[in-house]
Amino acid sequence: MSLIKEHDHGTPARPGPATVSVEIDGRTVQVPEGTSVMRAAAECGIDIPKLCATDNLEPFGSCRLCLVDIDGRKGSPASCTTPVAEGMKVRTQTPELAELRRGVMELYISDHPLDCLTCPANGDCELQDMSGVVGLREVRYGFDGENHLDLPTDSSNPYFDFDASKCIACSRCVRACGEVQGTFALTIEGRGFDSKVAAGAGGTFMESDCVSCGACVQACPTSTLQERSVVELGMPNRSVLTTCAYCGVGCSFKAELRGDEVVRMVPYKDGKANEGHSCVKGRFAFGYASHPDRQLRPMVRERITDPWREVEWEEAIAHVGRRMLEIQAAHGAGAIGGISSSRCTNEEVYVVQKMVRAAFGNNNVDTCARVCHSPTGYGLKQTYGTSAGTQDFKSVDKSDVILIIGANPTDAHPVFGSRIKRRLRQGAKLIVADPRRIDLVRSPHIQAEHHLQVRPGTNVALVNAMGHVVVTEGLVDREFVAERCEDFAEWERFISAPEHSPEAVEEITGIPAAEVRAATRLYASARNATIMYGLGVTEHSQGSTMVMGMANLAMATGNIGREGVGVNPLRGQNNVQGSCDMGSFPHELPGYRHVSDDVVRGTFETLWGRVLDPEPGLRIPNMFDAAIDGTFLGLFVQGEDIVQSDPNTRHVTAALAAMELVVVQDLFLNETSRYAHVFLPGTSFLEKNGTFTNAERRINRVRPVMAPKTGKHEWEIVCEIAQAMGYPMKYDDAAQIMDEIAMTTPTFAGVSFARLDEVGSVQWPCDDAAPEGTPIMHIDGFVRGRGRFVLTDYVPTQERSTRRFPLILTTGRILSQYNVGAQTRRTGNSAWHPEDLLEMHPHDAEVRGINDGDTVALASRVGETTLRVKIAERMPVGVVYTTFHHPVTGANVVTTENSDWATNCPEYKVTAVQVSPKHPAPARVK
Amino acid sequence: MSAAQTPPHIRMSNEIAVQFRHRDPAWAAEQIAAHIRAFWDPRMRARLLADAGAGDGRLDPLVVAATALLPPAG
Ligand code: SF4
Ligand code: SF4
Ligand code: SF4
């Protein structure tokens, strides 16, 4: 594929029907009201020269290159800032206009270094293009006048340079940072000739608020803001469309290559999840794929104390097959199992659960979603009938009130975070429920109406109080409830009991009752109110209850089944949704159908030629328990570092150490591989061929830019292990796996690689009834028929602060790093987050004699670790916070075995701890 | 005995029971039994049934009532 260049229409599209008719250079075109003359011209194939306009930014009208003549109007207006009017007649090419444009270009060029041939942007520079377009042949002013040619280059950002000498002060970067990203890190300082771009208060990019999203780099028409990889490797010459492998937003990217080398990742404008935007991870942090730490050959050892021995694929696979069979022969069919990864493609995950079910002959398969969004699956299935969010991302553009609970989108789902910020700047109101004052509570041009600073572990008390206000203050949408829901009367009785009132739970949640009442009124009275939530909801002992509580709230207020409303999980990893859809849970076959369902099992039994187990298998924590009990001895782990990411490290490592065979398939030797007997090298997303499903149920293609560096696709390895165990499992390619998924799973019936290549992406359900997919669910009825109200008693967690452990630790993520950090730590992103820090309120620090930057011991009843403190006003008193991106911190050394009652999702968000000053020492387990 | 030392099937079933403590006990037992039937691996159910039979007071009475509704794990 050659280099893909999306057409730039100059100014953004306007919504609405194309009702305004204009004539441009003799061609007639109909466009929606408010469309610019420039965009109307582009839509009928006429590109008016431009420099300061681009179609993801509002027009600015500064360069004066886009002048046109309009019948009946004086002068030559700028086409980017002039809206169309019915019957307008426009001329874009006249000798006078050509002269004017040449004059404009002449001025720009007279103050521009003439090093086009050696400039990194040569061939990808709009200034160069426009000089050609306007036919600039000479510069009458000469090059000796006052100029900016000696301005220095700012190379503080690890990924891009800012070469001020090339800046034409078009302000596209400034507007991109504001309008697209919502960070407002850049300004134009000075006026006229002196105007120049400044980051923050005039320091470097790294010193400013810049979050390195790349929007300004993308917007810059010259090489002023330029990816350093382009400077170093040269301009790319071909593109491959693919999907980011970091978070659940699932941004579409053009991988731009020079030969086989990835030069840069550029967000794709037609990507439905991101519409041309990106964050620092997807845009820049792909270097891990070629990091020297990658293990590319299989390795085997008898005991975990032995050194690794590199072997051929055949030997490694035969070894795994033989040992798995031996364990089953000695300890029974249920003694082995597998864990699939939310980082892998749908196809890779599907074959793992198939291997477990058909070749292992049991249901001992689980996925890392266990430790993040399994309560979402349970809660939304109980209430609405399907284990997925209700909306597409775009829906938020129609929300009037946005309620964010236990999520931090600007860090964990940055591109969607930018979209939320844009909607808030347009006037939507924001309610944040979070123990921490996350950035969204107050950031440039954004101020939450209410920050409900809920005490960790008391979410259900809060959501019940909100339900109480809805019911007792007459805010119920009675019509919706009567028509669409069931069990409402019982819920109404339950929730109106005085013990659920905001006043009664104030002591529990720590939120003033009046604040809860006001926030609830705002949510319930909005025309469209939406709930977005994250792991701050699910990773609790009542995670599932909270999901059902939010589902109740949305139904009671009629906020389901149209644009702008809904209940939306913000999924952590790129393919959490997909790995759950693909039947990775031990009780569910693909498409969330219980293993005890004879008809569903029958479908798979016929196709797979094996009798399937109708009993649920072990979930991840149950696997560890069973390993310690001696009934579970063989485990295949696909792309997940369970030792670092799962709670209570001591328990996990004891379980792994007790097993006879641990097989790890991953990019890097990780903490889990210390306990492994076989290491099978995995592929990076740049080598994968398949699909990821994002948090809005959107199935996106992942296309390989290179062959697997390991010599094998991950799905091939899994098939070969199944074969080594005597089960014939074979596919020609990944497309065939998706065909099988479509054949067996009704919600995927209309999905195929060919279809995705044709339409870009679809959101499941995609079937005969909805061949284009389903952006918004439950429009005419719930998937389960009627939406079901569930009673949600608040039960306090058993994890409580005590005299010994008086603080509550909660954990989370930071923008530049990703989960256990295996990928991001191996990129320039470590410039922002070289270590995990413990955030602590000044009061808590002061009473312990702790200063900012001090090294402290963080201890819980199960373990202790060491890290440095960051004093942070955004923390409430009594609560500390850290991330788990770095293995040396081992934050999960201190988290406990407590988990969600329904799904065993660990309670990462609540651990009673003590913090005490200390000299540096490595993490250790008690 | 701390939570960490309680056998997992006892700890987890008691945690389920506590969610239903304000409900009608017969209905609660049914819900708990259905939940365990749908989500628990047979070896965990077998342990639970064995302990319910032992009657040593470690199981929430709602769990004990629920186990009476569970088929023998197989
Ligand atoms: S990289 Fe993003 S955040 Fe940084 S200045 Fe550019 S647009 Fe703003
Ligand atoms: S840095 Fe680029 S986008 Fe920003 S004002 Fe200069 S030329 Fe325009
Ligand atoms: S928002 Fe998520 S999917 Fe998009 S570029 Fe960033 S990490 Fe990748």
Ligand code: FES
């Ligand atoms: S493109 Fe219209 S004024 Fe610059």
